[in-house]
Amino acid sequence: MSQVTLTATTAFGLEAVVGRELQQLGYEDQKRSDGRVTFQADLSAIARCNVNLRVGNRLLLQMGEFEAPDFDAFFDQIRDLPWENWIAADAQFPVTGSSQKSQLHSVPACQGMAKKAIAQRLEQVYGRSLPETGSLCPVHFDLRHDTCTMYLNTSGAGLHKRGYRSHSGEAPLRETLAAALVQLSVWKRDRPFIDPFCGSGTIAIEAALMARNIAPGLSRNYVAEDWPQLSKDLWIQARGEAQAAILPAPEDPLLASDVDFRVLRTARENAKLAGVEDIIHFQQHDVSTLSTKKKYGCLITNPPYGQRLNDMQQAQELWKTLARVTEDWSTWSLFVFVGSREFERIFGRKATRRRKLYNGTLECTYYQYLGDKPPRMNRPQPSAQEE
Template identity: 45%
Template sequence: MNQSIKLIATAAMGLEAIVAQEVRQLGYEPEVDNGKVIFEAPIIAIPRSNLWLRTADRLKLVVGEFQATTFDELFEATKALPWEQFISEDGQFPVSGKSHKSTLFSVSDCQAIVKKAIAERLKLKHGLASRMPETGALYKVEVAILKDKATLSIDTSGVGLHKRGYRVGQGEAPLKETLAAALVLLTNWRPEYPLIDPFCGSGTIPIEAALIGQNIAPGFNREFASENWHFVKQKLWAQALEEAEDLANYDVDLHIVGSDIDHKMVGIANANALEAGLGTLISWKQMQVSDLLLKQENGYMISNPPYGVRLGHTKEIKDIYEALGKLIKENPTWSIYIMTAFENIEGYIGKKATKKRKLFNGFVRTDYYQYFGKKN
C-alpha cells in the first residue's frame, strides 16, 4: 500500500503550534486545529512520527470522515470504509468513542454500531463466515463525532507518547515528558548553553533537555502498537530506527544540572537518567533554591516549582519566588523560565516577566513566565 495516509497528532491545549513545528521538521505540512495537528504523509510517517514527536500525546491514522445524523448513516458510512487495508484478518479492534454537539449523542450506541459495521466489512473482505477471531495485533479504533461530523481513526501509538520508557521512579505529581520537552522547546536554549532545573523532582525536564541536546529520538527505546501491523512493513520501522540512530549526536557536550531539596527525588532522577541511557551527562545535586549559585554566564533555568496540593503555605510560596527573584536580579545574562499555577508571582519575584504563555499541566491551568537574559 503506497498511497498517502492522513494522520492526527493529538496535543495538549497550548502545545499545538509546537507539535506542528515538529511535524514540519519531519518534512510534512501540518494543519493546526484545537488539540490536534493534521497532516498527510506516506506510511513511513507512522514510525517516523511516533519515534520523533516529543510534544504530541499520540498519533492516529484517519480511516474516514463523514456526516452522520442517524445510526443508519453511521453504520453504512463506516462499513463503506476500506478497513481491510488496515486491520488484519485476526486483528483486535476495540472501539472507543466521544460525541460533542451532535445528534448522535449516545457514545455507547455509536461504539456498538461502528464495531458491528467494521466486523461486517472485514468478514466480507477477508472471506470469513463466522465472527472475527480478534486474536492478533491491536488496532484501537475511535469514533469521534463533532457537530455531526464523524472521524474514524486507529491509534498507532498504543501507550501514550509521553511514555518514553525511562521513568523507573517518580514523585507525587510528575510532569509529563511531553510537557517537559515543550518547556525546553519554547525557549532558545541550545546545547552549548548551561541549563539547570532547581526543582527537578524525578528529573523530567533535565532528561528531556538532554535528549533534545543530543538529538535523540524520544521514542527510540519503546514499543508502539503499529509495529505489529501488517501494512506498516518491518523494513519501514528498520529504516526509521536507522535514521534516528544516524541523526543522534552522542558526542555533544552538555552542561545540564538538576537539583532538588529532597534527596530521594535526586536519587530517582539519577536512576531515570541512567535508564534513559544518558549516563553521567546530567549532574544531580541535593540543595534548596536559595543556596543555588549560577557561576557560568548565558545560562538557562527551566523549572516547574511545586504548587497546588504540593505546596499549601503562603510563606513557602513567598520564599521560593523571592529566591528566584534574587537569582534573576543577580544573574542578568541568564534566561529564567518558570511554569506555575500560582497567579501574580511577579510580585514575589519583584520583576514583570518578559513574556507569559498559558499552558495546561493536565487539567491545571498554568502560566509559563519567561525572563529573557541579556546575552554577552
Template identity: 80%
Template structure:
C-alpha cells in the same frame, strides 16, 4: 508508497510546537485545529513521527470522515470504510472516542455501535467470526458538529511514555509537556540549563535527549509496528537512522537539583534508563543555595505551586526565594511553569511574555523572562514559538 492522512494530537496551546516539529521532520504542509495538527504523507511518516515527535500525544491515521447526524448515518458510515486494509482478521480493535457539539453525545453508546459496525464489515470481508486474539489496532472516533472522523491509533500508548520513567514524583510532569517547555524557551545545547526543582528529572532528561539528538521513542514500541500494512523494513530503517543520528559530542552542562534525596534517586535511575545520565549533573540542594558562575544560560522549571492552603503558602515562599537567588542573573533567561496567576506578584518582576498551557487538566501559565543575549549570538538560536 501509499499516501495517508495523519493527525498528530497534542495538548491545547501546543499546536504550533508540534507543527514546527513536523516541519523539521519534512512535513511543512499542515492544517492546525484545537489539539491537533493534520498533514498528508506516505507510510514512512508513521515510524518517523512516532519515533521523533517529542511534544505530540499520539499519531492517528485517518480512515475516513462523513456526516453523522443520527445513529443510522453513524453506523453505515463506519461500516462502509475499508477497515480490512489495515485490520487483520484476528486483530484486537478496541474503540475510544469523543463527542463535541454533536447530536450523538453519548460516547459509550457510540463506542459500542462503532465496534459493531467495524465487526460487521470485517466478518463479511473475511467470512469468519473475529477472535480478537492478535495484534492491537486501536480505533478512535471524533464527533464534532455532527461530522464523524475515524482513525487508527498508530502509537498505542501515548507518546509521553518514552520508556525511561518507571517511577515518578508526587506531581510528575508529562514528558511531552517537559519537551514543550524546552522548545518554547531559547535553550539549546550551546547554553547551560538549570532546573532547581527537578523532581523525577523529566525536564533535564528531555533536554539531554534533545542535546544528544536522541529520538524520544527509541526505548519503546508502537501499536503500528506490528501492522502488516506497514512494511517491517520501514520501522527497521527509521530506528537505524535514529540511532545513527545520535550526537555523542560535548554540550553545555545540564544541572538538575532538588531538596528531596528520594526523588533525586528516581531522577538518576530515569536518566540512566534514558541513556543520558552522563550529561546531567544531579545535586541535592535547597533552592536557597542555588548559584552559578556561568552566563547566558536558561533556567527551565516547574516549581511546586500547591493545591491546599499550607502548600500554597510554602510554594509562594519558594517562588520568592528563587527570585532572590536569581535576581543578579541578568544574562540568564528563565522559563517557569506555575499553576497560579499570582506568580509574578511573589516573583517581584513582570514576565517578558506569558503562555497558557495545561499540565494534564490543570490550567497553568508559562512565565518567560528573557535575559541578555550572548554578545555573538548565533543567528540560528531558537526563539520562543509564537
C-alpha cells in the same frame, strides 16, 4: 509508497510545537486545529513520526471523515469505510472516542455502535466471525460539532511513555509536556541549563535527549509494528536514521537539583534508563543556595504550586526565594511553569511573555523572562510561542 492522512494529537496550545517538529521531519503541508496537526505522507511517516516526535501524544491514521448528526448516519458511514485494508480477520480492534459539542454526546454509546459497525463490515468481507486474537489495531473516533473523524491509533500507548521513567514524583510532568517546555524556551545545547526544582528529572532528561538529538521513541515499541501492511524495513530504517543522527555529549553538563534526596535517587535512575546520566549533574540543595558563575544560560523549571492553602503558602515562599537568588542573573533567561495566575505578583517581576498551557486538566501558565542576548550570536529563531 501509498499516501495516507495522518494526525498527530497534542495537548491544547502545543499544536505549533508539534507542527514545527513535523516540518523538521520534512512534512510541510499541514492543517492545524485544536489538539491536532493533520498532514499527508507516505507509509514511512508512520514509523518516522512515532520514533521522533517529542511533543505529540499519539499518531493516528485517518480512515474517514463525515457528518454524523444521528446514530443512523454514524453507524452507516463507519460500516462503509474500508476497515479490511488495515484490520486483519483475527485482529483486535478496541474502540475509544471523544465527543465535543455534538448531538451524539454519549461516548460509551458511540463506542458500542462503532464497534458493531466495524464488526459488521469485517464479517461481511471475511465471511467469518472475528476471534480478535491477533495484532492490536486500536480504533478512535473524534466527534466535533457533529463531524466524525475515524482513526486507527498507530502508536498504541501514548508517546509520552518513552520507557525511562521507572518511578515518578508526587506531581510528575508528562514527558511530552516537559519536552514542550524546553522547546518553547531559548535554550540550546551550547548554553548552560539549570532546573532547581527537578523532582524526578523529567525536564532535565528531555533537554538532555535534545542535546544529544536522541529520538525519544527510539527504545520503545508501537502497535503498528505488527500490522502486515507496514514493512518491518520501515521501522528498521526509521530507527537506523535516528541512531545515526545522535550527537556527542555537550561540553558542559546540565544541572538539576532538588531538596529531596529521595526524588533525586529516582531522577538519577530515570536518567540512566534514558541513556543521559553522563550529561546531567544532579545535586541535592535548597533553592536558597542556588548560584552560578555561568552566563547566558537558561533556567527551566516546574516549581511546586500547591493546591491546598498551606501548600500554596509554602510554594509562594519558594517563588520569592527563586526571585531573590536570580535577581542579578541579567544574562540568564528564566522559564517557569506553574498552575497559578499569582506567580508574577509573588515573584515581583513581570514576565517578558506568558503562555497558557495545561498540565493534564489543570490550567497553567508558562512565564518567560528573557535575559540579555549572548554576544556575537544571532538572535534565536522564533520559537513556537511566537507563531
